[in-house]
Amino acid sequence: MSIKQYYYRTAQSYLYACILAITLLTLLLMIGLFLPSRPPLGLLFIPFFLFSVVQLQGYLRYRKRAKEALFVCLDQKLDDFFTYSDYLLTFAPAPALRLLLFHPNSLLAGEIKELNQTRWRYLLPDMLDRRLKKTFGLYDSTGKLLAYFIAVNQKVEVMDEDMNVVMVYDHHQQLGTSPSDEAGVKFMRSSHSSTYTDVRVVREEKVVSRLQKGWMPTKWTKHFTINTPILSFDISSNQADKLLTLAAVISHYQYENH
Known part of the structure; x- marks a missing residue:
């Protein structure tokens, strides 16, 4: 593995976390709409939204680093x-x-x-x-x-x-x-x-x-x-x-x- 691949994989982990948070928020909002008594859905939105923003920023940051890192041939032999x-x-x-x-x-x-x-x-x-x-x-x-x-x-x-x-x-x-x-x-x-x-x-x-x-x-x-x-x-x-x-x-x- 090269540092370029590491940056790409780290960016993907941030993206998956962002998608998961948005998916969970969507499901919770849909469930809340069908409940007889409406829960305070706005309170659920704030923490999920903030978490998604942080994860999205992480994705963009590491994606940028991956693009800037130079490609290195992985068949190079390293010493002990x-x-x-x-x-x-x-x-x-x-x-x-x-x-x-x-x-x-x-x-x-x-x-x-x-x-x-x-x-x-x-x-x-x-x-x-x-x-x-x-x-x-x-x-x-x-x-x-x-x-x-x-x-x-x-x-x-x-x-x-x-x-x-x-x-x-x-x-x-x-x-x-x-x-x-x-x-x-x-x-x-x-x-x-x-x-x-x-x-x-x-x-x-x-x-x-x-x-x-x-x-x-x-x-x-x-x-x-x-x-x-x-x-x-x-x-x-x-x-x-x-x-x-x-x-x-x-x-x-x-x-x-x-």
Whole structure:
């Protein structure tokens, strides 16, 4: 999948939601007309109308982005997931976090998604959802499972294929640790950013990864909007640093509006 296809699919999801809202409103109005006592139909119209307008705006916005994004041939071969130094992050509609990671050339590099997603999660308040144990999977562009993440209340454990804990990120302590790394890896927010557009993973005073938005190289803007979050890794970062960073990213975005 390319970012162009992602924009088109997201636009379609907004369009379907708009059509569904209008259809439900029409049915309710028709039913109300046949009732012996007329209910206050005007009160039903307002929320459905506002919801439809929001969904229509989303459809037009993402449709415009899809048209502006350049076409990329999908038969291009990508390297191993962990060899990349830059990922651009987007959110796919889902009851729980589903994070798509794109290569700067606009092709999908991989994704992080919850293994067991159920529709009723859309209705569950965050206060209750935070107490649920969630299992996320990291997949490459071919769908191969690379790692597991177990999240409970913004504490995320990184698991190997045998479900053994290899690293732990604790959002409240802003610290990631592993059995072989007693010092830990710090996850820091930029002190000069009130909107948290700059967060960093620091090992031994060296920044090994950075999550930020609000800027990007000019050539990337041919495919992505300027506010697309960018996850960048230093050339010195290893696979363990990247997995721990992704655990921190899951904790950071787990309850964002997606």
